[in-house]
Amino acid sequence: MAEKRKVRISDISNPNIYPLAEVGPNNTIELPPPYDKLENLPGFKKLSESARQAVDDSLDGVVAVGVPKPKTPEEEQELVEKFISGLIKLFSKENNWTFLQPLLLTMEHCAKCQTCAEECPIFEASGYEEIYRPTYRAEVLRRLYFKYVKPGSPLLKKFQVGDIELNWTLISRLIELSYRCTICRRCAQACPIGIDNGLITHELRKLFSQELGIAAKELHEKGTVQQLLVGSSTGMTPEVVKDNVSFIDEDLSERLGIKVESKWDVPNADYLLIHNAGEFLSWPENPAAFAILLDAAGIKWTYSSELVGYDGVNYGVWYDDFQLARVAQKHFEIAKKLGVKGIIMGECGHESKSMGIIAERIFGNEIKTINAMTLVEQIVFSGKIKFDPERNNFPVTLHDPCNIVRLMGIVEPQRRVLRYLAPKFREMEPHGVENYCCGGGSGFAVMTPYNFLDWRMHISGRKKFKQILDAFKDEPPGPEVPKYVCAPCSNCKGQIRDILDYYGAKEKSGIYYGGLVELVVNAMVDLKEPFIDFSMM
Amino acid sequence: MEFLHFAFYFGLVIFLILVISKAIKIATAPVHLRWELYPVAHEKGKAHYGGSYLEEFEWWTKPLKKDLLGELWTMFQEIVLLKGVWEHNRSLWFGSAPFHYALYLYIASTLLIFLGLIFGVTPDNVDFQTSWFPQFLNILLWLASILGIIGAIVLLFKRIFDENLRLYSNPSHYFNILLIGMLYVTSLVWLLNSENAIGEFFGFYKSAFTFSSLPEIPVIGYIHLYLLSFFLFYLPFTHMTHFFMKYFTYHKVRWDDEPNFPNSKIRKRLMEQLNFPVQWSAPHIGADGRKTWVVIATSPLPIKENKNG
Ligand code: SF4
Ligand code: SF4
Numbered sequence: 001m002a003e004k005r006k007v008r009i010s011d012i013s014n015p016n017i018y019p020l021a022e023v024g025p026n027n028t029i030e031l032p033p034p035y036d037k038l039e040n041l042p043g044f045k046k047l048s049e050s051a052r053q054a055v056d057d058s059l060d061g062v063v064a065v066g067v068p069k070p071k072t073p074e075e076e077q078e079l080v081e082k083f084i085s086g087l088i089k090l091f092s093k094e095n096n097w098t099f100l101q102p103l104l105l106t107m108e109h110c111a112k113c114q115t116c117a118e119e120c121p122i123f124e125a126s127g128y129e130e131i132y133r134p135t136y137r138a139e140v141l142r143r144l145y146f147k148y149v150k151p152g153s154p155l156l157k158k159f160q161v162g163d164i165e166l167n168w169t170l171i172s173r174l175i176e177l178s179y180r181c182t183i184c185r186r187c188a189q190a191c192p193i194g195i196d197n198g199l200i201t202h203e204l205r206k207l208f209s210q211e212l213g214i215a216a217k218e219l220h221e222k223g224t225v226q227q228l229l230v231g232s233s234t235g236m237t238p239e240v241v242k243d244n245v246s247f248i249d250e251d252l253s254e255r256l257g258i259k260v261e262s263k264w265d266v267p268n269a270d271y272l273l274i275h276n277a278g279e280f281l282s283w284p285e286n287p288a289a290f291a292i293l294l295d296a297a298g299i300k301w302t303y304s305s306e307l308v309g310y311d312g313v314n315y316g317v318w319y320d321d322f323q324l325a326r327v328a329q330k331h332f333e334i335a336k337k338l339g340v341k342g343i344i345m346g347e348c349g350h351e352s353k354s355m356g357i358i359a360e361r362i363f364g365n366e367i368k369t370i371n372a373m374t375l376v377e378q379i380v381f382s383g384k385i386k387f388d389p390e391r392n393n394f395p396v397t398l399h400d401p402c403n404i405v406r407l408m409g410i411v412e413p414q415r416r417v418l419r420y421l422a423p424k425f426r427e428m429e430p431h432g433v434e435n436y437c438c439g440g441g442s443g444f445a446v447m448t449p450y451n452f453l454d455w456r457m458h459i460s461g462r463k464k465f466k467q468i469l470d471a472f473k474d475e476p477p478g479p480e481v482p483k484y485v486c487a488p489c490s491n492c493k494g495q496i497r498d499i500l501d502y503y504g505a506k507e508k509s510g511i512y513y514g515g516l517v518e519l520v521v522n523a524m525v526d527l528k529e530p531f532i533d534f535s536m537m
Numbered sequence: 538m539e540f541l542h543f544a545f546y547f548g549l550v551i552f553l554i555l556v557i558s559k560a561i562k563i564a565t566a567p568v569h570l571r572w573e574l575y576p577v578a579h580e581k582g583k584a585h586y587g588g589s590y591l592e593e594f595e596w597w598t599k600p601l602k603k604d605l606l607g608e609l610w611t612m613f614q615e616i617v618l619l620k621g622v623w624e625h626n627r628s629l630w631f632g633s634a635p636f637h638y639a640l641y642l643y644i645a646s647t648l649l650i651f652l653g654l655i656f657g658v659t660p661d662n663v664d665f666q667t668s669w670f671p672q673f674l675n676i677l678l679w680l681a682s683i684l685g686i687i688g689a690i691v692l693l694f695k696r697i698f699d700e701n702l703r704l705y706s707n708p709s710h711y712f713n714i715l716l717i718g719m720l721y722v723t724s725l726v727w728l729l730n731s732e733n734a735i736g737e738f739f740g741f742y743k744s745a746f747t748f749s750s751l752p753e754i755p756v757i758g759y760i761h762l763y764l765l766s767f768f769l770f771y772l773p774f775t776h777m778t779h780f781f782m783k784y785f786t787y788h789k790v791r792w793d794d795e796p797n798f799p800n801s802k803i804r805k806r807l808m809e810q811l812n813f814p815v816q817w818s819a820p821h822i823g824a825d826g827r828k829t830w831v832v833i834a835t836s837p838l839p840i841k842e843n844k845n846g
Pocket of ligand 1: 110114117190192193
C-alpha cells in the first residue's frame with residue numbers, strides 16, 4: 001500500500017482536502033490485554049447528516065466547537081476580515097499585554113527542529129498525524145503573523161517562513177485545531193530554545209473568543225458566562241448548592257457515624273473554602289472529606305453562598321483573559337467581603353493555577369491563596385489527627401495534574417502524604433513535572449459535543465490510560481483487588497472517570513479513582529466506618 | 538576605505554543596531570501574566586525535582602530564596618552541553634552540537650584576536666611562527682572549521698532526508714545552514730592555503746579597527762571575510778537571534794515566578810498596563826476602544842445568558 005501523503009501546512013486552507021486528516025482508533029500506543037484489541041473498543045461516532053450540514057467537520061471529522069457553515073460568500077469574507085482584525089490585536093500591547101512577550105518570543109525564534117514533537121501525547125496517540133504536531137498550528141499562526149502583522153518585505157517573509165492562504169476554511173479548521181491540544185505544555189518543556197507551542201493554542205483560542213465571539217460552548221456559554229450570571233458553571237444557584245450540600249452532609253453523617261457539617265457565610269472565619277462546584281455534583285465525598293479534615297484540624301472555615309463564591313472553576317484561563325479576570329475578581333472580592341485571611345482552593349488544578357498565580361499577577365496578592373496539596377500536608381503532619389495507614393492498604397498511584405505540578409511546581413507535598421498514608425503507593429512513569437496530561441486538560445474534560453468524547457478517549461486520554469495500567473502491572477490484573485488512582489484535581493477526575501468507563505476498567509481491572517483528601521480521611525482513626533467504600537464507587 | 542572594510546563595518550553596525558534594538562523591544566514588552574514552567578532553575582533545594590516555593594504552606598510568610606548558582610549551572614548545561622537536545626532529540630544533537638561548538642570556538646578565537654590587538658600581541662611585535670598564542674588560535678580555528686563543516690553537513694542532510702524536518706523547513710533554513718557551512722569551508726581553505734592565516738586575520742581586524750589600509754590577504758580570505766560581513770548583517774533578520782533571545786524565553790517566561798507584592802516594580806508596571814484601552818470586538822468583552830482593561834475586567838458581563846444555548 002502506498003504510504004499516506006503527509007499533510008502540509010498550506011493544506012489547511014485547501015477545502016478540497018476533506019477531511020484534512022483522518023483520525024480514528026489506532027494502536028500506536030499499545031495497551032496491555034484485555035485492552036489491546038481495537039475491535040473490542042467503541043470506534044468514533046459518525047456525525048449525523050444534519051450535524052454535518054450544519055457545522056464544519058473538515059479538520060479531522062471530529063467536532064469540538066462546531067463552527068457553523070457559512071451561508072453566503074459575504075459571511076465567509078466577514079469571518080476572514082474579523083480574523084485579521086483579531087490577529088492584529090493579538091499582537092498589540094494594549095489588547096494583549098497579558099501574553100505579548102512570550103507570544104512574540106515564540107513567533108520569532110522557533111528553529112523548527114521538532115524536538116518538541118515526540119513529547120506530545122496527542123501527536124503520538126493519533127499515530128503521528130501532522131495536524132496534531134505541536135508545531136503545526138504554531139506554524140500556521142506564524143505564517144499569518146508574518147504575512148499580516150509583522151512589517152517587512154513580503155518576499156523576504158516568504159523566504160523566511162513560507163506563505164499561506166487565509167480563507168474561511170483555514171479559520172474554521174484552526175478554530176477546531178485550537179481544541180485539539182490540552183495546553184499541557186509538555187512540548188514547551190522539551191524545547192531547547194524555550195518556545196511554547198501550548199501557548200499558541202491558548203492565544204488562538206483567545207483570538208477566537210475575544211474578537212470573533214467563538215469558543216467551546218462548555219467553556220463559554222455553559223462555563224464562564226453561566227458562572228458569572230447564575231453563580232456556577234454547573235448551573236447551580238446559591239439555593240441549589242446549599243440544598244445539595246446539606247443533603248450530602250446528612251447522607252455522609254449517617255453512613256460514617258460522624259458529623260459532617262458544611263458552613264456557609266460564617267463571619268470571622270479564617271478561610272474561605274472554594275471547590276470546583278463539579279465536586280458537589282459528581283464527587284460529593286471530596287468536599288465532605290475536606291469538611292471532616294478541616295474540622296478535625298481545628299481550622300475555622302466557611303463556604304460562600306454568593307454568586308461565583310462557591311465555584312472555583314475559572315475556564316477563562318483556557319480561552320479568554322477577560323472572563324478569567326472577571327471570575328477571579330469575584331473570588332477575591334467575596335473573600336475580602338467575608339474578611340477571611342485567605343482562600344483555600346479545593347482539589348482543582350486550573351482553579352489553583354488561575355487564582356494562585358495567574359490572577360495574582362493581575363490583582364495582587366493581598367488575598368492569600370492556599371492550595372490543597374500544601375494544606376493537606378500541613379494538617380497530616382501537624383500531629384493533630386491520628387492516622388492508621390493500614391486502612392489504605394490497597395494499591396494507589398498518583399496522577400500529576402499539569403496545572404498543579406508542571407505549571408506550579410507543587411510536586412512533593414502530595415507525595416509525602418501518600419508515602420505516609422498509602423503503604424502500597426507507586427509512581428506512574430514518567431511522573432512529577434514530566435507527567436502526561438490526563439487528556440482532559442484545557443477544558444476537554446467537560447466537553448462532550450458530537451463525537452468529541454471518542455476523540456478524548458482514543459487520542460488525548462490514551463497515554464494516561466496506559467500509564468495507569470502500567471502502574472498496576474504487578475498487581476493481580478482482575479477486579480478482585482481494587483486499585484486507586486489518586487487524581488487531586490476535579491478536571492482530571494472527570495477525564496479519568498470517562499476513560500475508566502469507556503474502557504470498562506473498573507469491571508475488568510478493578511481500577512477506581514478519587515482525590516487525595518479522601519485517602520487521608522479514610523486513614524483517620526476517629527472514623528468508625530471506612531470513608532472509601534469501593535462497593536459504592 | 539577598502540570595499541571589504543565597508544562591507545564589514547556595515548554588517549557589524551547593522552548587527553549591533555538590530556540586536557540591541559530587538560533586545561530592548563522584548564525587554565520592555567509589557568509584564569505578562571505568570572506562565573512559568575517547572576523545573577524553575579533558581580528554586581533553592583527544589584529545582585532538581587521541579588518543585589517551587591508554592592509547595593511551602595503559607596509561602597508568603599517565608600523568605601523567597603533564589604539559587605543563582607543553580608540557575609547558572611542549568612544555563613551552562615543548556616548552552617555548553619546542549620542538554621535539552623541531547624535528552625529529547627539525540628540524533629539531532631550530533632549535528633547541532635558540532636554546529637554550535639564551532640560557533641563558540643569561532644567567536645572565542647575572534648575575541649582573542651581582539652584581546653591580542655588591545656594588549657599588543659600582534660604579528661608586529663610577537664613572532665607568530667614561534668609564539669604559543671597564534672598557535673593556540675590556529676588550533677581553535679581549525680577545530681571550529683572542521684566541527685562547523687561536520688555540523689552543517691549533518692544538519693543539511695537531516696533537513697533534506699528527514700521528512701519530519703523537511704515538511705517544516707523553508708528556503709531560509711537551507712540557506713542559513715549553507716551560509717554558515719560556507720563560512721567554515723572558507724576558513725578551512727584559508728588555513729590550509731596560507732602559512733600565516735592567523736597573522737592575516739590579525740591584519741584584517743587591525744586595519745578595520747584602526748581605519749588603516751588592508752594588508753595583503755589571499756582571495757579565499759576575502760571570500761571568507763565578505764561572507765562573515767554578510768552573515769553579521771543577515772543574522773538579526775533570522776530566528777537565529779535565539780542566541781540572545783533565549784535569555785528572555787528562560788528568565789522572563791519559563792522561570793518568571795515573581796509574586797506581585799505591593800510596592801514591587803512589577804506592581805508599578807502592571808498598574809500602567811491595567812489602564813491600557815481595549816478594542817476587542819466580541820460582544821461579551823464590552824470594549825469600546827476607550828474603556829480600560831481593568832474597567833472591563835471588573836465590570837459585570839455585558840450580555841445576558843442564552844437560555845436556549
Ligand atoms: S518549538 Fe522548540 S523544539 Fe519545537 S521545533 Fe520549535 S525550536 Fe524546535
Ligand atoms: S501543549 Fe501538550 S497537547 Fe498541546 S501540543 Fe504541546 S504537548 Fe501536545
